[in-house]
Amino acid sequence: MAVVAALLGRACRGRASAAWRIAASHRAVYAAAPTRRYTTDDATAATATVDHVAKEPLTPLAKQLQGQIKATGPLSVAHFMRQALTHPVYGYYMKRDVFGSKGDFTTSPEVSQMFGELLGVWLVMQWQGLGKPNTVQLVELGPGRGTLMDDMLRVSKRFPAFRRAITGVHLVEVSPELRRIQETKLCEQLADGVASGGSASGIPVRWHGNLEEWSTDAQFSGSPLLVAHEFLDAMPIHVLEKTKHGWREVMVDLDTDAESEVNFRFVLAPSATALANQLTADARYANLEEGARVEISPDAWGAVNQMARIVGERGGSAMLIDYGNDFAKPNTLRGIRNHRFCDLFTSPGEIDLTADVDFSFMRTAAQEFADVHGPVTQRDFLHRMGIQARLQMLLRRAGQDRQQQRHLIGSYNRLTDVAAMGSIYKFLTLTPKGTPTPVAFEALSVEPAA
Numbered sequence: 001m002a003v004v005a006a007l008l009g010r011a012c013r014g015r016a017s018a019a020w021r022i023a024a025s026h027r028a029v030y031a032a033a034p035t036r037r038y039t040t041d042d043a044t045a046a047t048a049t050v051d052h053v054a055k056e057p058l059t060p061l062a063k064q065l066q067g068q069i070k071a072t073g074p075l076s077v078a079h080f081m082r083q084a085l086t087h088p089v090y091g092y093y094m095k096r097d098v099f100g101s102k103g104d105f106t107t108s109p110e111v112s113q114m115f116g117e118l119l120g121v122w123l124v125m126q127w128q129g130l131g132k133p134n135t136v137q138l139v140e141l142g143p144g145r146g147t148l149m150d151d152m153l154r155v156s157k158r159f160p161a162f163r164r165a166i167t168g169v170h171l172v173e174v175s176p177e178l179r180r181i182q183e184t185k186l187c188e189q190l191a192d193g194v195a196s197g198g199s200a201s202g203i204p205v206r207w208h209g210n211l212e213e214w215s216t217d218a219q220f221s222g223s224p225l226l227v228a229h230e231f232l233d234a235m236p237i238h239v240l241e242k243t244k245h246g247w248r249e250v251m252v253d254l255d256t257d258a259e260s261e262v263n264f265r266f267v268l269a270p271s272a273t274a275l276a277n278q279l280t281a282d283a284r285y286a287n288l289e290e291g292a293r294v295e296i297s298p299d300a301w302g303a304v305n306q307m308a309r310i311v312g313e314r315g316g317s318a319m320l321i322d323y324g325n326d327f328a329k330p331n332t333l334r335g336i337r338n339h340r341f342c343d344l345f346t347s348p349g350e351i352d353l354t355a356d357v358d359f360s361f362m363r364t365a366a367q368e369f370a371d372v373h374g375p376v377t378q379r380d381f382l383h384r385m386g387i388q389a390r391l392q393m394l395l396r397r398a399g400q401d402r403q404q405q406r407h408l409i410g411s412y413n414r415l416t417d418v419a420a421m422g423s424i425y426k427f428l429t430l431t432p433k434g435t436p437t438p439v440a441f442e443a444l445s446v447e448p449a450a
């Protein structure tokens with residue numbers, strides 16, 4: 001990725017010249033955005049319009065980005081997205097709990113414990129399928145509130161041999177605030193003799209800024225079971241458009257138009273850059289028509305490539321769960337606030353930015369080092385793992401509590417309905433080459449290509 005970073009720098013350099021032209025409005029992109037990260041009010045969100053009365057005040061991050069653009073010219077979408085999400089001081093994830101009804105969006109683990117429990121059972125079966133390695137490290141990328149890990153660890157107690165094999169829980173998390181929330185949740189749950197940072201008798205929980213930090217530390221031996229749920233969609237993307245002169249990168253410039261409420265807009269780079277040429281060199285982009293756009297995330301590619309390398313070298317497996325398709329889909333980058341879609345240039349640093357994952361691209365990132373299985377839809381995966389039986393069990397436990405029954409059935413529907421999270425979300429797994437196909441991935445339908 002160092003090469004890409006270097007190229008990125010080159011692509012951003014130089015003040016905007018007269019040749020920069022305004023790209024198709026981001027509002028067109030916004031309006032076309034499909035419902036992806038689950039919002040409680042998708043129908044309203046998809047048709048929402050923005051009244052442009054006055055420029056919104058600049059957020060502290062918007063002021064910084066404005067200064068950068070004035071000094072060096074338009075920024076790549078990837079740079080804008082990275083700053084908006086993970087700027088050390090002003091980034092969206094860095095200082096708040098963004099989940100649940102009081103936050104901006106709700107993820108599957110937050111919808112119901114059934115999600116994490118079934119994934120926990122899958123990890124146990126995967127461990128068995130891999131010959132029950134003596135030592136296992138549970139590694140989660142982007143653990144949010146820690147709910148998924150909490151549910152998976154609770155399930156592991158039912159499988160004592162598996163539980164004994166877990167020598168460490170590792171959380172790859174960039175946000176100090178979310179780390180604090182994760183610590184509170186997991187160290188409470190692991191109170192049976194386990195403390196944060198480690199205990200001779202229990203499972204130590206450790207935090208890492210990136211996967212490299214964990215994978216290069218020799219003390220963390222054993223087969224890793226990696227999980228990344230809604231992590232890849234937060235990785236910065238580059239946006240490229242095919243013009244009659246070839247591929248051009250879509251960049252972010254200042255929007256001084258009085259009609260527009262936001263302070264930024266898309267422009268097209270006036271000439272080809274090494275980055276644009278390199279990212280679009282793949283044969284699958286060759287036949288796209290003029291005007292076509294593609295979203296490419298070198299960061300997501302790099303993360304999956306690294307996970308595959310780890311699994312290839314050390315055994316274990318990686319489970320990647322996210323929304324997206326098994327092909328490249330254009331114009332999926334969107335802003336989310338208060339469970340609704342919003343203009344992606346609204347209040348940088350204060351709204352979520354996310355893009356669909358291109359699972360076909362992720363496969364290419366992994367296949368040199370690991371076998372790749374899927375993607376399968378969330379609906380298929382959860383049904384294969386027995387969500388209906390688990391639902392019945394929880395309903396019996398709820399007894400006559402009608403509210404609890406309604407909650408359980410509603411959560412089941414939300415997780416599995418094709419109109420809700422059931423088909424949007426996909427599961428992709430990486431295993432060491434030549435090992436058996438994981439449970440729930442045999443003979444399941446793969447989404448047809450577009």
Ligand SMILES: C[S@@+](CC[C@H](N)C(=O)[O-])C[C@H]1O[C@@H](n2cnc3c(N)ncnc32)[C@H](O)[C@@H]1O
Pocket residue numbers: 085086093107108109110141142143144145148172173174175178209210228229230231234235
């Ligand atoms: C959409 S949330 C998903 C949270 C959780 N997996 C869930 O599904 O509820 C994205 C998570 O990834 C973390 N994250 C985003 N970018 C990251 C990065 N570059 N490195 C490490 N963590 C990151 C966020 O702080 C957050 O915990």
